[in-house]
Amino acid sequence: MLMTQGPLTRKLSAFVALSGDDLETLARFHRRRRSFQAGHQMIHEGGKNQSAFILAEGWACSYKLLPDGERQIVDFQIPGDFLGLRSILFRTSDHSIEAVTRIEASEVLASDILDGFSRAPRLASAVLWAASRDEAMVVEHLVNLGRRSAETRMAHFLLELGARLKLVGIGGLSGFDCPLTQYHLADALGLSAVHVNRVLRHLREEGLVTFQKGRVSFDNLAGLTELAGFDPDYLDQDGPLLR
């Protein structure tokens, strides 16, 4: 039994108590190690027979492009995240994913997943749970775009990212290293890059957060949390529900 299971296994174990068989099947997902340059497009919207990946190192983002060339980033993926699940469950992928930084990941083929589910059925429940957790995050982004001002939207986004990174042991309460550009933020938050810059300046001048030179610093975490109305419940899970 491998003791060096990655963060994905840890995450899934938070929902179902995985058996030895389950763990072994899960370990098979890690056979094909790949690395990608920053900017490489790992999954193509409209493409068929694509793979999924388990991210070990680096950041990625999933997005959709509009006819007029604009793009909307749906989410960022950080180490431990499963990415591109929908691109194997559906015949043609409904979104694209690109590497934000240099990436190390395990490639998971559609057959790995589907065979894995018949070999270790509890795995399907576990992956369903993980996918639902991702969906909860997308829903929170939706609320962000629909009903929050640019400023609270940015605050909420940075807090969520900080909380997610802390859960996988990267960064802490004081802040985190962040490879994103202001264009990434703009495409994720539905703003223009110019306005992103203004919002960041304002938050900095208010003494709430500083995002400069690839580092996000929470200067006043309580104030920022208050401003954003941030409640991390949708990220956190306690013990396994399924035994």
Add this chain to the structure above:
Amino acid sequence: MLMTQGPLTRKLSAFVALSGDDLETLARFHRRRRSFQAGHQMIHEGGKNQSAFILAEGWACSYKLLPDGERQIVDFQIPGDFLGLRSILFRTSDHSIEAVTRIEASEVLASDILDGFSRAPRLASAVLWAASRDEAMVVEHLVNLGRRSAETRMAHFLLELGARLKLVGIGGLSGFDCPLTQYHLADALGLSAVHVNRVLRHLREEGLVTFQKGRVSFDNLAGLTELAGFDPDYLDQDGPLLR
């Protein structure tokens, strides 16, 4: 074996070929028939030990409330939809669901689902697929809010709703009956009710769609589809992927 399986079974069968055992387990989900008044809150954000429902008749909507009292509607549910899955997968629900019209639905307890998954493992894969399809819809709404103008947003929304209703046999290419108020549209599209009204008027005056007296009429379907950049691929699935 029941031949009168509902639209949910049909939907799941589009992904996995369900065995007799699977179908029987699925049929158990339909034991507890319930009905609700319009406006009844079926699932409470923050509530614990909630049920899920399979919608047989009527419309519902899932939403989140913000600290300032605003709300963001995440999606509408129509007959055949599974609703509240995340409220049983998570200990505490991250969203609320309320009946838009009078509703007929089957109540599904957390234990039904979890026992069902161990009894009929392929069901877990099927539900994972259905949940992913719902997530694809939420993602499309996210793009809608982030990167489309009020007008194309409305156009896209009405086209998606029309396409979904057509898939379950309600309404056709010419339009559909729609119980939503302009306040519902506002909360779903991240607009003010006043602006919703203006946008609807403009679309009507352009001869694209008319939404009046509970009926949406596509006056110029091609033009509306063009305006919205609507591509229904993310809704449609062909044959079963898993045999």
Add this chain to the structure above:
DNA sequence: CGATCAGTTGAGAATGGTCAAATTCGGTGG
């Protein structure tokens, strides 16, 4: 016949977008 709720319209304000031009910063080659 009030009362209430959905829809409609106008006027003015605000949030955020666009365009254009600096400025800074991290390389990279000399």
Add this chain to the structure above:
DNA sequence: CCACCGAATTTGACCATTCTCAACTGATCG
């Protein structure tokens, strides 16, 4: 070490989309 390049960031001025507030209409219901 320095000059230079391109990308990312920063700022200003002006513009547009959308919001807010407020009033009015019309339908429905007890």
